[in-house]
Amino acid sequence: MSARIRKATAAGIVAAALALTGCTASGWVPQAPPAAGSQAELPSRDKARNVLFVVDDKGKGVLIGTLTTVDGTQLQALHYTPEKPDGSKGQPQIVEVSKELRPGKALRFEEVPVQVSDPNLSAGHLATLELKLSTGDIKFDVPVYANDHQDFKDVWAEATK
Structure with missing residues (x-):
């Protein structure tokens, strides 16, 4: 194979690789920002998506995000442990909630609603959240946002109606 054909083949492969990566020349699209919350899932195909806390300056607020299931599950409770301003963990809190999710359905936490209150829940920090499901527990860190965030x-x- 001649050097010319090798160079053309290599250039074609590089061009195809770049085209297939999904990169765009325009970059960031303001109308479609990335999700603000955290994601986690179980092998049983139960998924928590875009989960975060929105709180006021006293630590009172709501949990928002979505819980989805393929085969069905029961949300039995949730536990959260806020991160203190010094980086240490606060006291674990328990929110009793009982919601059944049928197969192929989703639950938006803000529709339940899931109310929280802990003075250590402060914007700019994280909280460890554990969703207690009949199919297993999902434990992950979620961000805490201020209630006046646009x-x-x-x-x-x-x-807060």
């Missing part, structure tokens, strides 16, 4: 003003207004 992305969550509507959710906050709805939650």
